[in-house]
Amino acid sequence: MSVPIRPQVYLGSRAPNFKSSSSQGQIDFYKYIGDSWCLFFSHPGDYTPVCSTELGAFAALHGEFEERNCKLLGLSTNARDTHNRWLQDIEQITGSKVTFPIICDEDRRISTMYGMIDLRNFDERGMPVPIRSVYLIDPSKEVRLLHAYPLSTGRNTAEILRCLDSLQVVDKLDRKIMTPVNWIPGDDVVVSPELNEPRAKELFPNHRVIRPYLRLTPLDPDT
Missing domain, CATH: 3.40.30.10 (Glutaredoxin)
Structure with missing residues (x-):
């Protein structure tokens, strides 16, 4: 068949x-x-x-x-x-x-x-x-x-939950962030490369610039 x-x-x-x-x-x-x-x-x-x-x-x-x-x-x-x-x-x-x-x-x-x-x-x-x-x-x-x-x-069920958490937090912030390797809730996230630096400072005042193309920021615990 x-x-x-x-x-x-x-x-x-x-x-x-x-x-x-x-x-x-x-x-x-x-x-x-x-x-x-x-x-x-x-x-x-x-x-x-x-x-x-x-x-x-x-x-x-x-x-x-x-x-x-x-x-x-x-x-x-x-x-x-x-x-x-x-x-x-x-x-x-x-x-x-x-x-x-x-x-x-x-x-x-x-x-x-x-x-x-x-x-x-x-x-x-x-x-x-x-x-x-x-x-x-x-x-x-x-x-x-x-x-x-x-x-x-x-x-790996933990990985599937981790991916769901990532997708949902990215959506909640209107895709202005991304999640780095091995990210879990509570870890720093990546500021989207599509945001220029003035806008990044406005939205994420505590972010830090590792390289111009790599910026990390903590999120509010309630995010």
Whole structure:
């Protein structure tokens, strides 16, 4: 069985809408996101070892994502009943209950639409196998971050939260700042190169100039 290849989603594109069965019933993607951010991520299949550890970790951090107005949505390639049995197993293994839905992408329609598949790997039916893709999608439905992990490498949940924090603080300050390497909330940020020095002094009076092209500034703790 083959799946038609469609253009992949790319950074800055509008995330395609879709309707699908999930572990929690039918989902309309746009209605599910609403006015929230969304972390949308894929798995190659149910009852796979690395995926089980990942879903348990995301479930444990669900409250952290909620505080950031970000909904979680997983995708795997099995039916609803199999999803729900697997999720019960994950709760027993990890101690964390998965309360967000998992898309049932049995025909690979959605994973192909989103470019989540690895065309070098096919299952026994000739269907492409999704890799570990990660998309952060903002409330306007724009794709703001893409990560792709091979099947052998589990995701880093702390890094995904860090990226969400970065995107949100940059948006809050109307993209007048950027975040440097290994930035976490509370660290200094980079003043945008698009701001001239007088404007930088006005907006960030405590900034310091390392080089004309590299200016760092602390942020107000409430930012």
